Amino acid sequence: MSEVIVFAEGQSEELFIKRVVAPALKQLQIYLKPQLLHTSKDAKGGAVSFERLKFNARNTLRQYPNAVLTTFLDLYGLETDFPKFHEAKKSSDVYSRLKVMEDAMAVAIASHVDCRPERFIPYFQPYEFEGLLFSDVDALIRTEPDWKNQHAKLQKVRADFPTPEHINDSYETKPSKRLEDILQPKYKKTRHGPLIAEQVTLAEMERECLHFKGWLDQLRSLAK
Numbered sequence: 563m564s565e566v567i568v569f570a571e572g573q574s575e576e577l578f579i580k581r582v583v584a585p586a587l588k589q590l591q592i593y594l595k596p597q598l599l600h601t602s603k604d605a606k607g608g609a610v611s612f613e614r615l616k617f618n619a620r621n622t623l624r625q626y627p628n629a630v631l632t633t634f635l636d637l638y639g640l641e642t643d644f645p646k647f648h649e650a651k652k653s654s655d656v657y658s659r660l661k662v663m664e665d666a667m668a669v670a671i672a673s674h675v676d677c678r679p680e681r682f683i684p685y686f687q688p689y690e691f692e693g694l695l696f697s698d699v700d701a702l703i704r705t706e707p708d709w710k711n712q713h714a715k716l717q718k719v720r721a722d723f724p725t726p727e728h729i730n731d732s733y734e735t736k737p738s739k740r741l742e743d744i745l746q747p748k749y750k751k752t753r754h755g756p757l758i759a760e761q762v763t764l765a766e767m768e769r770e771c772l773h774f775k776g777w778l779d780q781l782r783s784l785a786k
Contacts, residue, residue: 563591564784565629566683567622569599571610574755575634575691582759583778590785596634597622611641612670619682620675630784632683632777633667636690638736645670656688656728660773685777688727691755692737694762696726697770701761705754706747715744727771 566587570576579596587594599610599618615633623631637660642648645666650659664684672679687693695702699716703709719740723729729737741749759767768775 563593565626566592566594566781566784567626567629567631568594568596569615569618569622569631569633569635570596571599571635571691572751573598574751575636577752577756578691578759579634581756582764586764587778587781590782592781592784594781599635609639609641610635612643612645612667616671616674619671623675623677623681630681630683631671632781633685634691635686637663637686638689638731640686657773660686660688683777683780688773689729689731690737692741692751693726693729694767694771694774695741695755695758696720696729696737697767698762701763701766702758704761705758706745708747709745712744712746719744725770725772726767727773 568579568583570579576596576598579594584594584596599615619631623629637656640647644663646662650662650666653659653662663686667684668679668682671677671682671684675682696716696719699713699720702716703713719729720726726737729735729740733739738749738751741754764778768778
């Protein structure tokens with residue numbers, strides 16, 4: 563049995579882990595426990611700084627000495643104090659950028675907490691959780707009856723990128739903004755995000771999103 567604490571950035575990510583990812587890993591006796599990451603003394607969710615992540619990681623890994631900690635944080639809107647953030651930004655390839663940042667974060671957290679490296683699995687979602695929802699546009703539009711009218715627009719967004727993980731990194735073009743602009747009735751992150759994810763399925767996300775699949779494979783390896 564493996565206990566895994568997942569630091570989630572917001573409520574929709576927390577629900578996604580709880581309702582879609584955790585049930586798939588439970589059969590391997592890997593038990594995911596999503597936890598909203600405190601971004602200040604009085605708040606949860608929102609922009610995450612590395613200083614705040616370090617503080618929470620240290621407390622969590624000491625409180626649960628037998629658990630593994632992982633992150634599920636959006637690359638979009640990330641605070642610039644994360645290790646090698648500016649160095650990674652120079653890369654035009656999102657996967658190369660993620661490797662630089664995740665490797666640096668793994669080293670920094672293990673050093674700060676003074677824990678075994680295998681107790682922390684770093685993960686950033688490129689560029690947002692909502693990117694995963696573009697893994698199957700046909701499934702996405704089943705969430706609301708009237709969304710079928712926007713199928714062509716959504717399919718064009720997906721067709722414009724190599725993978726859903728490449729749907730890009732600015733306020734006007736990030737995945738959640740595209741959904742908000744296209745869908746009627748309007749896309750509501752906390753309500754619709756987890757519902758769409760259930761329609762799309764984890765298997766389809768893994769087929770379309772290699773970085774996301776790599777993270778899940780790391781978690782599955784804890785069963786060995």
